Structures are given as C-alpha cells and as structure tokens.
Amino acid sequence: MGAAFSSIATGIISSLLYSLAGATIAISLWRFRARRYRKIWAEALRFRAESLIILSARAARHANDVPRCSASEVRALVKATALLQRFRTQNYFRVSTDVSDDELRSKNLIVLGSGKANVVAARAIRSLSPAGLSFDPAGRTIHLNGRSYAPEYDGSGALTADYALIVKAANPFRHYQSQARTLLMFMGLHGIGTEGAVLAATDRSPLLDMARRVDGDDFMSVIKVHVNGFVVTHTQVEVSVRL
Numbered sequence: 001m002g003a004a005f006s007s008i009a010t011g012i013i014s015s016l017l018y019s020l021a022g023a024t025i026a027i028s029l030w031r032f033r034a035r036r037y038r039k040i041w042a043e044a045l046r047f048r049a050e051s052l053i054i055l056s057a058r059a060a061r062h063a064n065d066v067p068r069c070s071a072s073e074v075r076a077l078v079k080a081t082a083l084l085q086r087f088r089t090q091n092y093f094r095v096s097t098d099v100s101d102d103e104l105r106s107k108n109l110i111v112l113g114s115g116k117a118n119v120v121a122a123r124a125i126r127s128l129s130p131a132g133l134s135f136d137p138a139g140r141t142i143h144l145n146g147r148s149y150a151p152e153y154d155g156s157g158a159l160t161a162d163y164a165l166i167v168k169a170a171n172p173f174r175h176y177q178s179q180a181r182t183l184l185m186f187m188g189l190h191g192i193g194t195e196g197a198v199l200a201a202t203d204r205s206p207l208l209d210m211a212r213r214v215d216g217d218d219f220m221s222v223i224k225v226h227v228n229g230f231v232v233t234h235t236q237v238e239v240s241v242r243l
Contacts, residue, residue, distance in 0.1 A: 056113030070191030127172035162193035196225025213240040
C-alpha cells in the first residue's frame with residue numbers, strides 16, 4: 001500500500017515538474033519573440049499602452065456618403081489589432097480627418113496609408129523630414145538614398161509587386177520631448193502595399209530581418225510586397241535606414 005501510494009505521488013510530482021518546465025520554456029520563448037516585436041513596435045506594445053490607429057479617408061463616391069478607406073487597409077487594421085491585443089494594449093481607431101490634435105499628442109500613433117489619402121501621414125512626414133527620402137504617392141514612387149522603387153506589372157497590366165515604406169520614430173506631435181510616444185507609419189504606393197507593410201511587421205521572417213537591421217532604433221524600411229491578383233503572397237525587406 002505504501003509503495004503504491006509512493007509511486008502515485010512520484011508520478012504526480014513528475015507530471016507537475018514536466019508541466020512547470022513546459023510552462024517555463026513557453027514563457028521564455030514568448031519573451032524572446034516579444035523582444036523582436038518590440039524592436040519594431042516599441043511603445044505601442046507596452047502593457048496597457050494607448051495606441052491610436054489612423055486610417056486613410058478617401059473621397060466618398062456620392063455626395064452624402066462618409067469618407068472611406070480601402071479594403072486592404074481594413075485587413076491591415078485587423079492584422080495590427082490582433083498583434084496589439086496579444087500584448088494587452090488599449091487601442092482606438094479613427095479615420096485621419098476625424099483625429100483631434102489632443103489625440104495626436106497624447107497617444108502612440110499607428111498610421112495606415114500614405115499622405116495621398118491620410119492627412120496625418122502627410123503631416124508626420126513633413127514634421128520628421130527624414131533625410132534622403134522622397135515619398136510620392138501620386139507618382140507611385142519611393143525615392144530613398146538615391147534609389148527608386150515603383151510598382152511592378154505584368155504584360156497584361158496587372159500589379160505583381162507594390163512597394164511600401166515603414167517608418168518608426170518618436171511621435172512628432174507629443175506634448176513634451178521627454179514623453180515616450182511612438183509613431184509607426186505603414187504607407188504603400190497602393191492600398192495593398194499598406195497591407196503588405198503591416199504583414200511584414202507582424203510575420204516572422206521579414207520582422208526578424210528588420211529587427212536585425214535596426215536593433216530597436218528609429219528607422220525607415222522599404223518593403224517589397226509581392227501580389228497575385230488582389231492577394232499579398234509574401235513580403236521582403238529591400239532596405240532599412242536608421243534615423
């Protein structure tokens with residue numbers, strides 16, 4: 001009887017130890033993965049951080065319609081929000097024409113879309129004035145440090161690759177320079193480029209590539225977004241420049 005009880009107790013203790021070891025490994029892996037996300041997303045991933053996700057406001061098709069954003073930006077919003085919620089952050093979203101200056105000053109900003117349809121993106125780029133960058137959404141071209149990136153098409157005129165710019169910097173609208181507020185911008189030459197930029201900042205391979213290149217510093221990255229039909233197939237980091 002005593003031997004049987006001892007055997008059962010040993011089995012229970014062993015199971016608990018294995019479970020504890022498994023949980024410890026899982027926590028360690030999560031912390032390792034979290035570090036690479038934080039190198040890109042910075043303050044936006046701090047526990048209970050308040051982030052404002054700002055969508056483009058394209059002109060309405062009819063006089064009484066509200067401004068609209070692209071379906072690609074909506075998918076980008078879903079992807080970004082899923083990541084932020086894993087870190088238990090507090091997130092809000094607005095279209096760019098409805099954002100108040102107080103909101104811009106007090107929160108981390110995640111801006112989706114280029115200055116062509118997102119007035120906050122246009123204001124932020126003007127405030128930052130990054131050296132060597134010319135982002136021309138109307139002309140569908142990104143110029144960075146002497147190189148140009150433009151969408152690619154097949155023989156029938158279908159888009160096969162778009163380019164996007166990711167910018168991470170201190171929020172240029174914040175109340176005080178000492179405030180820890182992050183600005184993240186995802187700006188595609190097309191809407192699907194914006195979606196691809198968010199995918200690059202959440203998917204393992206391009207995320208690791210960017211994290212290795214910038215190591216937590218403020219940066220700009222040009223992302224190539226491969227497209228088949230209206231679907232992003234994969235993304236790759238073309239170049240990253242520290243700010």
